Amino acid sequence: MPGTTSPLVASLHVAPVQATPDVESPLRFVELANGEIIPWRAIQPSDAIALQEFHETLSDATIHRRFFHYMPHLSDRMAHRFTNVDGRNRQALVALDPANTNRIIAVTRIDRNPGTTEAEYAAVVTDAWQGRGLGKQLSRELIDRATASGIETLTAEVLPENRHMLHLFRDLGFPVSITFEDGVAHVRIDLTAIPASI
DSSP: OTTOOOHHHHGGGTSOOOOOOOOOOOOEEEEOTTSOEEEEEEOOGGGHHHHHHHHHTSOHHHHHHHHSSOOSSOOHHHHHHHHOOOSSSEEEEEEEETTEEEEEEEEEEEEEOTTSSEEEEEEEEOGGGTTSSHHHHHHHHHHHHHHHTTOOEEEEEEOTTOHHHHHHHHHTOSOEEEEEETTEEEEEEETTSOOSOO
Protein backbone atom coordinates (compact mmCIF):
# COMPACT_ATOMS: atom_id res chain seq x y z
CA MET A 1 0.00 0.00 0.00
CA PRO A 2 2.19 2.80 -1.27
CA GLY A 3 1.87 6.08 0.55
CA THR A 4 0.15 4.50 3.56
CA THR A 5 1.86 4.75 6.93
CA SER A 6 0.79 3.19 10.19
CA PRO A 7 -0.57 5.96 12.45
CA LEU A 8 1.77 5.00 15.28
CA VAL A 9 4.66 5.63 12.91
CA ALA A 10 3.19 8.89 11.62
CA SER A 11 2.83 10.09 15.20
CA LEU A 12 6.60 10.13 15.49
CA HIS A 13 6.54 13.42 13.65
CA VAL A 14 4.04 15.23 15.86
CA ALA A 15 4.01 13.85 19.40
CA PRO A 16 6.73 14.98 21.82
CA VAL A 17 8.71 12.34 23.65
CA GLN A 18 8.27 12.48 27.40
CA ALA A 19 11.34 10.67 28.62
CA THR A 20 11.24 8.62 31.79
CA PRO A 21 14.29 7.34 33.63
CA ASP A 22 14.96 3.63 33.92
CA VAL A 23 13.30 2.24 37.00
CA GLU A 24 13.31 -1.21 38.49
CA SER A 25 10.89 -3.22 36.37
CA PRO A 26 10.54 -6.72 37.84
CA LEU A 27 9.77 -9.55 35.48
CA ARG A 28 6.30 -11.01 35.44
CA PHE A 29 5.20 -14.10 33.60
CA VAL A 30 2.44 -15.38 31.34
CA GLU A 31 1.73 -18.99 30.51
CA LEU A 32 0.94 -19.91 26.93
CA ALA A 33 -1.53 -22.61 25.93
CA ASN A 34 1.32 -25.07 25.33
CA GLY A 35 2.63 -24.55 28.88
CA GLU A 36 5.54 -22.25 27.99
CA ILE A 37 6.24 -19.61 30.63
CA ILE A 38 7.20 -16.27 29.10
CA PRO A 39 8.68 -13.34 31.08
CA TRP A 40 7.45 -9.82 30.38
CA ARG A 41 7.81 -6.31 31.77
CA ALA A 42 7.21 -2.67 30.94
CA ILE A 43 9.48 -1.25 28.29
CA GLN A 44 12.39 0.89 29.49
CA PRO A 45 14.50 3.62 27.84
CA SER A 46 17.50 1.30 28.02
CA ASP A 47 15.69 -1.14 25.69
CA ALA A 48 16.41 0.95 22.58
CA ILE A 49 19.18 -1.29 21.22
CA ALA A 50 17.28 -4.47 22.14
CA LEU A 51 14.25 -3.10 20.31
CA GLN A 52 16.33 -2.44 17.21
CA GLU A 53 17.72 -5.97 17.42
CA PHE A 54 14.18 -7.30 17.80
CA HIS A 55 13.15 -5.42 14.65
CA GLU A 56 15.99 -7.13 12.76
CA THR A 57 14.42 -10.53 13.58
CA LEU A 58 11.15 -9.64 11.86
CA SER A 59 10.44 -10.91 8.37
CA ASP A 60 9.60 -8.45 5.61
CA ALA A 61 5.99 -9.63 5.74
CA THR A 62 5.72 -9.04 9.50
CA ILE A 63 7.27 -5.57 9.17
CA HIS A 64 4.83 -4.69 6.39
CA ARG A 65 1.85 -5.86 8.44
CA ARG A 66 3.01 -3.75 11.40
CA PHE A 67 4.23 -0.57 9.68
CA PHE A 68 2.36 -0.78 6.34
CA HIS A 69 5.59 -0.42 4.37
CA TYR A 70 9.05 -1.90 4.02
CA MET A 71 11.33 -0.78 6.85
CA PRO A 72 14.29 -3.14 7.31
CA HIS A 73 15.82 -1.17 10.17
CA LEU A 74 14.42 0.72 13.15
CA SER A 75 16.09 4.12 13.32
CA ASP A 76 17.66 5.46 16.49
CA ARG A 77 14.97 8.14 16.59
CA MET A 78 12.13 5.65 16.39
CA ALA A 79 13.76 3.33 18.93
CA HIS A 80 14.14 6.27 21.31
CA ARG A 81 10.51 7.27 20.96
CA PHE A 82 9.16 3.74 21.28
CA THR A 83 11.16 3.05 24.45
CA ASN A 84 10.48 6.38 26.19
CA VAL A 85 6.91 6.26 27.46
CA ASP A 86 5.13 7.95 30.36
CA GLY A 87 3.41 4.80 31.65
CA ARG A 88 -0.05 6.33 31.42
CA ASN A 89 -0.86 7.97 28.09
CA ARG A 90 1.84 5.99 26.32
CA GLN A 91 2.49 2.47 27.52
CA ALA A 92 4.37 -0.50 26.13
CA LEU A 93 5.13 -4.01 27.33
CA VAL A 94 7.80 -6.36 26.05
CA ALA A 95 7.87 -10.14 26.20
CA LEU A 96 11.33 -11.63 26.59
CA ASP A 97 12.91 -14.83 25.36
CA PRO A 98 12.79 -17.27 28.30
CA ALA A 99 16.24 -18.52 27.24
CA ASN A 100 17.69 -14.99 27.20
CA THR A 101 15.80 -12.25 29.01
CA ASN A 102 17.91 -9.60 27.27
CA ARG A 103 16.18 -10.49 24.00
CA ILE A 104 12.77 -9.03 23.11
CA ILE A 105 10.37 -11.38 21.30
CA ALA A 106 7.15 -9.32 21.32
CA VAL A 107 5.97 -5.77 21.92
CA THR A 108 2.51 -4.38 22.52
CA ARG A 109 1.75 -0.70 23.03
CA ILE A 110 -0.91 1.97 23.34
CA ASP A 111 -0.87 5.70 22.58
CA ARG A 112 -3.74 7.70 24.02
CA ASN A 113 -5.42 10.21 21.72
CA PRO A 114 -4.86 13.47 23.63
CA GLY A 115 -7.76 14.54 25.83
CA THR A 116 -9.78 11.36 25.22
CA THR A 117 -10.39 7.92 26.71
CA GLU A 118 -9.29 6.30 23.44
CA ALA A 119 -5.88 4.90 22.66
CA GLU A 120 -4.36 3.44 19.54
CA TYR A 121 -3.12 -0.12 19.97
CA ALA A 122 -0.34 -1.94 18.16
CA ALA A 123 1.50 -5.21 18.65
CA VAL A 124 4.12 -7.28 16.92
CA VAL A 125 5.57 -10.71 17.69
CA THR A 126 8.79 -11.98 16.17
CA ASP A 127 8.14 -14.64 13.53
CA ALA A 128 9.62 -17.53 15.51
CA TRP A 129 7.10 -16.93 18.31
CA GLN A 130 3.99 -16.26 16.24
CA GLY A 131 1.00 -18.58 16.47
CA ARG A 132 1.49 -19.51 20.14
CA GLY A 133 -0.88 -16.98 21.72
CA LEU A 134 1.86 -14.68 22.98
CA GLY A 135 0.37 -11.56 21.40
CA LYS A 136 -2.98 -12.24 23.05
CA GLN A 137 -1.49 -12.85 26.49
CA LEU A 138 0.69 -9.74 26.37
CA SER A 139 -2.25 -7.70 25.10
CA ARG A 140 -4.37 -8.81 28.04
CA GLU A 141 -1.69 -7.54 30.41
CA LEU A 142 -1.57 -4.23 28.54
CA ILE A 143 -5.36 -3.89 28.64
CA ASP A 144 -5.31 -4.24 32.43
CA ARG A 145 -2.89 -1.32 32.59
CA ALA A 146 -4.78 0.69 30.00
CA THR A 147 -8.10 0.46 31.81
CA ALA A 148 -6.41 1.40 35.09
CA SER A 149 -5.25 4.55 33.27
CA GLY A 150 -8.77 5.44 32.17
CA ILE A 151 -8.65 4.03 28.64
CA GLU A 152 -12.12 2.88 27.54
CA THR A 153 -11.60 2.20 23.84
CA LEU A 154 -8.74 0.79 21.81
CA THR A 155 -8.46 1.58 18.13
CA ALA A 156 -6.22 0.04 15.51
CA GLU A 157 -5.66 0.16 11.79
CA VAL A 158 -4.80 -3.22 10.34
CA LEU A 159 -4.20 -4.54 6.86
CA PRO A 160 -7.06 -6.93 5.94
CA GLU A 161 -4.61 -9.74 5.19
CA ASN A 162 -3.32 -9.60 8.77
CA ARG A 163 -5.68 -12.32 9.92
CA HIS A 164 -3.66 -13.08 13.06
CA MET A 165 -4.31 -9.58 14.40
CA LEU A 166 -7.98 -9.60 13.43
CA HIS A 167 -8.43 -12.94 15.23
CA LEU A 168 -6.50 -11.62 18.22
CA PHE A 169 -8.91 -8.72 18.64
CA ARG A 170 -11.88 -11.09 18.78
CA ASP A 171 -10.07 -13.54 21.06
CA LEU A 172 -9.58 -10.84 23.71
CA GLY A 173 -13.27 -11.23 24.54
CA PHE A 174 -14.34 -7.58 24.31
CA PRO A 175 -16.90 -6.24 21.81
CA VAL A 176 -15.12 -5.44 18.55
CA SER A 177 -16.31 -3.46 15.55
CA ILE A 178 -14.42 -3.55 12.27
CA THR A 179 -15.01 -1.38 9.23
CA PHE A 180 -13.04 -1.39 5.99
CA GLU A 181 -12.00 1.74 4.16
CA ASP A 182 -9.27 2.47 1.61
CA GLY A 183 -7.84 -1.01 1.96
CA VAL A 184 -7.47 -0.81 5.75
CA ALA A 185 -9.46 -2.47 8.55
CA HIS A 186 -10.41 0.10 11.19
CA VAL A 187 -10.90 -1.65 14.52
CA ARG A 188 -12.55 -0.43 17.73
CA ILE A 189 -12.48 -2.45 20.96
CA ASP A 190 -14.83 -1.53 23.79
CA LEU A 191 -12.98 -2.04 27.07
CA THR A 192 -15.95 -0.92 29.19
CA ALA A 193 -17.84 -4.18 28.55
CA ILE A 194 -17.32 -7.27 30.66
CA PRO A 195 -15.00 -9.49 28.66
CA ALA A 196 -16.43 -12.81 27.55
CA SER A 197 -13.31 -14.95 27.73
CA ILE A 198 -10.56 -13.36 29.81
